[in-house]
Structures are given as structure tokens and as C-alpha cells.
Amino acid sequence: MDLQLLVSTANFAAIKHKDQRRKDPDQTPYINHPIGVAEILSKEGNVSDIEVLQGALLHDTVEDTETTFEEIEELFGSNVRGIVAEVTDDKGLPKQERKRLQVVNAPKKSKKAKLVKLADKLYNLRDLNRSTPSGWSQERVEEYFQWAANVVQGLRGTNEALEKELDKLFKERNII
Numbered sequence: 313m314d315l316q317l318l319v320s321t322a323n324f325a326a327i328k329h330k331d332q333r334r335k336d337p338d339q340t341p342y343i344n345h346p347i348g349v350a351e352i353l354s355k356e357g358n359v360s361d362i363e364v365l366q367g368a369l370l371h372d373t374v375e376d377t378e379t380t381f382e383e384i385e386e387l388f389g390s391n392v393r394g395i396v397a398e399v400t401d402d403k404g405l406p407k408q409e410r411k412r413l414q415v416v417n418a419p420k421k422s423k424k425a426k427l428v429k430l431a432d433k434l435y436n437l438r439d440l441n442r443s444t445p446s447g448w449s450q451e452r453v454e455e456y457f458q459w460a461a462n463v464v465q466g467l468r469g470t471n472e473a474l475e476k477e478l479d480k481l482f483k484e485r486n487i488i
């Protein structure tokens with residue numbers, strides 16, 4: 313039953329993200345990201361809480377597609393909706409403000425939302441090491457690393473393995 317639910321959640325995310333691509337020069341399908349975030353949690357973070365894994369699969373659906381929180385609640389329940397809501401930026405705000413709020417609000421998030429955020433940052437930072445998004449300067453990449461380190465600072469004490477992997481990346485860039 314749980315397995316079926318997890319597969320349905322992945323399928324829902326795949327349908328929602330179907331026309332979206334990552335910003336890398338290869339234009340990788342966007343769904344690779346939420347699936348990769350869920351895999352980081354399961355494999356590296358040893359997380360088996362299905363709500364967290366569902367939250368990871370769905371974490372960018374409301375922010376980046378036409379998906380509504382109501383839709384997520386109807387299909388997956390209020391707990392999963394809550395996790396997704398906690399990790400969804402308000403796209404109505406200016407970008408700088410959104411970025412600032414992530415840093416300020418990170419420590420206030422629930423443990424489940426913190427897990428999704430840690431894995432999201434880990435995936436995106438590894439992705440930046442793998443390839444530079446189209447149009448990004450090296451300075452912009454450095455700024456993203458610096459900002460991500462500030463967000464992660466507010467998420468600490470949540471999952472040792474994931475925090476250790478993030479620290480490796482920050483050390484390579486001389487951030488910590």
C-alpha cells in the first residue's frame with residue numbers, strides 16, 4: 313500500500329513537471345530533480361518516512377507548475393500538503409526577498425520539511441558542480457553556494473549524513 317502510494321506520488325509529479333526542463337545545457341527533464349531529492353533522502357539520509365519521501369517528490373510542484381495545495385491535500389492528505397507548503401517559496405515576492413526568507417525561516421521549519429530542504433540543497437549544489445546552468449556566471453554559482461550555506465546553517469541538527477555531505481561541498485569551496 314505504501315509502495316503503491318509512493319509510485320502514484322512519483323507519477324503525479326512526473327505528469328506535473330512533464331513540460332519542464334532543468335537549466336543545464338542538456339535541458340535534463342525537471343523530474344530528475346525531485347526523484348533525485350527523494351533518492352538522497354532514502355539512500356543517503358536513511359529516511360523511510362513515506363510522507364517525507366512524498367514531500368520530496370512533490371516539493372517543486374506548487375512552486376513551479378500549475379499544481380495547487382488543494383489538489384495535493386485531496387490526493388495525498390493534509391500532512392503531505394503541509395510539508396510541501398513549508399518548502400514552497402512565494403513566487404509573488406521579489407527574488408531577493410524569497411532568498412532572504414529561506415535563510416530566516418529555515419530554523420522554524422518542521423523536521424520533515426528540514427529534511428526535504430537539506431536534500432534539495434544537496435542535489436542542487438551537486439548539480440552545480442556537475443554542470444553550470446545556461447547563462448550563469450561562475451560568480452553566480454559562488455553566490456548560490458554561499459546563500460545555500462546560510463540556509464543550511466538554519467537546518468542543522470536534522471540529519472547527520474546529509475549535513476556531512478553538504479559540508480564536504482562547502483569545504484571544497486572554502487565556505488566553511
Ligand SMILES: Nc1nc2c(ncn2[C@@H]2O[C@H](COP(=O)(O)OP(=O)(O)O)[C@@H](OP(=O)(O)OP(=O)(O)O)[C@H]2O)c(=O)[nH]1
Nearest residue numbers: 333334335336345372375407432436437439440444445456
Ligand atoms: N543547480 C541547478 N539548479 C537548477 C537547474 N535547473 C533548475 N534549477 C533550479 O533552479 C533553482 C536555483 O536557481 P535560482 O536562480 O537561485 O532560483 P530561481 O529558479 O527560483 O530563480 C533551484 O530551485 P529549487 O529546487 O526550488 O531550490 P532553491 O534553490 O530555490 O532552494 C533549482 O532546482 C540546474 O540545472 N542546476
Ligand SMILES: [Mn+2]
Nearest residue numbers: 345371372432
Ligand atoms: Mn527543488
